[in-house]
Amino acid sequence: MSNSDKYRREIMKDLAQGDVESLDDVQNDPSREYQNFDDFAQRTTTDERRQLFSHSLNSDRIPTNQMEPELQKAISQIKPNERDDVARAFFKHLKERGLDDRNLERQLGLSTHTPGKMTADDVSKLASFAYHNHPDIFREVLAEQPGILKFLSNPIVGAIIGLAAAKWFGNRKH
Numbered sequence: 362m363s364n365s366d367k368y369r370r371e372i373m374k375d376l377a378q379g380d381v382e383s384l385d386d387v388q389n390d391p392s393r394e395y396q397n398f399d400d401f402a403q404r405t406t407t408d409e410r411r412q413l414f415s416h417s418l419n420s421d422r423i424p425t426n427q428m429e430p431e432l433q434k435a436i437s438q439i440k441p442n443e444r445d446d447v448a449r450a451f452f453k454h455l456k457e458r459g460l461d462d463r464n465l466e467r468q469l470g471l472s473t474h475t476p477g478k479m480t481a482d483d484v485s486k487l488a489s490f491a492y493h494n495h496p497d498i499f500r501e502v503l504a505e506q507p508g509i510l511k512f513l514s515n516p517i518v519g520a521i522i523g524l525a526a527a528k529w530f531g532n533r534k535h
Contacts, residue, residue: 410504425493432488435512437481443508444484448476450505451487454498465490 436444452462452474466474469490471483479487488509491499503509 405507407504410507411501428492429485429489432492432509433482433485435509436485436488438512439508443506444479444481445476447502447506447509448479448484448487450502451484451491451498452476454501455491455495458495458498 436447439447452465455465456462462474465471465487469483469486471479471486473479473483488499488502491502
């Protein structure tokens, strides 16, 4: 097992149990213990994930030189239909801000503005654009489409997500 897999497993364990070292009032609730990331993504609601990521995932905390390669790697590993869903979600939210998909295609150098025909590189460019220019949209899409997070392996990214999760679980009343 690679170090990033071990680290990711530890983060999931922390997500499941809360950070009991710093959150003494957290009660272990067996119904909130997650077996893996997919279990976490399926059993948490979009609102719970939105709250979890609200202050953690932004360019102030994770530098560009660390996030962009992670996004490229993660997006290349998700299933094509999930990648299409991620692209659609980014375009939907960006359109609500008045950003036209055809203009984004030209501006970002995308091969197409049609989500079903976009490459992993295209979706990575779109995600990076949102991360830097519209971090709230970036977080919203991750809350709606959490599959990307499963493939983020950078320990800093994992630590920030784990920290946010520990805080979130600590604020929950069991």
